[in-house]
Amino acid sequence: xxxxxxxxxxxxxxxxxxxxxxxxxxxxxxxxxxxxxxxxxxxxxxxxxxxxxxxxxxxxxxxxxxxxxxxxxxxxxxxxxxxxxxxxxxxxxxxxxxxxxxxxxxxxxxxxxxxxxxxxxxxxxxxxxxxx
Amino acid sequence: xxxxxxxxxxxxxxxxxxxxxxxxxxxxxxxxxxxxxxxxxxxxxxxxxxxxxxxxxxxxxxxxxxxxxxxxxxxxxxxxxxxxxxxxxxxxxxxxxxxxxxxxxxxxxxxxxxxxxxxxxxxxxxxxxxxx
DNA sequence: TTCATTTATAACCTTTTGGTGTGTATCTCA
DNA sequence: TGAGATACACACCAAAAGGTTATAAATGAA
Numbered sequence: 630x631x632x633x634x635x636x637x638x639x640x641x642x643x644x645x646x647x648x649x650x651x652x653x654x655x656x657x658x659x660x661x662x663x664x665x666x667x668x669x670x671x672x673x674x675x676x677x678x679x680x681x682x683x684x685x686x687x688x689x690x691x692x693x694x695x696x697x698x699x700x701x702x703x704x705x706x707x708x709x710x711x712x713x714x715x716x717x718x719x720x721x722x723x724x725x726x727x728x729x730x731x732x733x734x735x736x737x738x739x740x741x742x743x744x745x746x747x748x749x750x751x752x753x754x755x756x757x758x759x760x761x
Numbered sequence: 762x763x764x765x766x767x768x769x770x771x772x773x774x775x776x777x778x779x780x781x782x783x784x785x786x787x788x789x790x791x792x793x794x795x796x797x798x799x800x801x802x803x804x805x806x807x808x809x810x811x812x813x814x815x816x817x818x819x820x821x822x823x824x825x826x827x828x829x830x831x832x833x834x835x836x837x838x839x840x841x842x843x844x845x846x847x848x849x850x851x852x853x854x855x856x857x858x859x860x861x862x863x864x865x866x867x868x869x870x871x872x873x874x875x876x877x878x879x880x881x882x883x884x885x886x887x888x889x890x891x892x893x
Numbered sequence: 894t895t896c897a898t899t900t901a902t903a904a905c906c907t908t909t910t911g912g913t914g915t916g917t918a919t920c921t922c923a
Numbered sequence: 924t925g926a927g928a929t930a931c932a933c934a935c936c937a938a939a940a941g942g943t944t945a946t947a948a949a950t951g952a953a
Contacts, residue, residue, distance in 0.1 A: 918929100
């Protein structure tokens with residue numbers, strides 16, 4: 630997909646968004662978008678979900694795979710994701726403790742907007758490169 | 762689009778994302794996604810762009826239309842958007858000063874991922890409702 | 894006994910972000 | 924003369940987010 634290919638297709642979404650934002654109440658939509666940001670807009674959320682996307686993981690797996698995260702931030706972010714029903718967990722009554730985390734269907738559903746985001750970052754990588 | 766309609770279509774994006782995140786370097790993608798968050802994830806960005814989506818606006822227009830924003834936050838956010846080439850401005854050498862702001866093509870291009878996000882919020886509104 | 898393992902939690906500090914309030918340049922109009 | 928309009932900049936404060944360190948608790952291994 631090349632952004633120079635056809636301006637008509639490009640402006641379709643723009644007009645859709647324009648329409649959505651003016652026809653329906655502004656607040657409702659922004660509110661929902663903010664929910665997305667509240668959940669997904671934290672420093673570690675994407676990385677954790679990026680790890681969970683490959684299947685069920687233990688706390689220690691995530692600790693290893695999500696580079697640079699501290700135990701506190703890992704638990705804090707997992708807690709938030711569980712609260713928002715993006716992630717589920719199961720505690721095995723063992724010692725030492727064993728806990729498994731995985732994405733719910735709702736969690737997996739974020740792949741749709743995230744994929745669109747990813748496509749956008751690919752399409753506009755030249756413009757985005759500057760800010761890396 | 763109903764999320765209960767067909768699970769196959771639903772998991773297509775999930776698998777695409779999975780593939781994108783594992784095949785290509787993790788960091789590159791997350792980095793780009795974070796650029797999106799850096800730009801779009803601020804308190805007032807969406808509201809300002811939601812206003813600019815309807816056309817060129819003056820500072821005072823935005824001040825009026827974006828409810829609750831302070832002059833400082835308006836300018837601060839506009840500055841960020843200009844720095845990231847989402848918004849352009851033109852200063853008219855008049856007194857009192859007149860400045861116009863509008864979305865660049867790059868700025869307009871965010872409509873694509875935002876529209877996907879908006880569709881997602883509509884599709885999962887029941888789950889999201891809880892968190893409003 | 895002592896230690897490593899695993900999943901947390903609490904206390905504390907630093908950094909980032911957002912908010913308020915003030916000041917300033919310039920010209921017009923009363 | 925001096926108040927009003929306009930688009931900012933600067934200084935300061937408050938709140939939120941993120942980071943570091945220490946610690947608990949149970950058990951099997953050394």
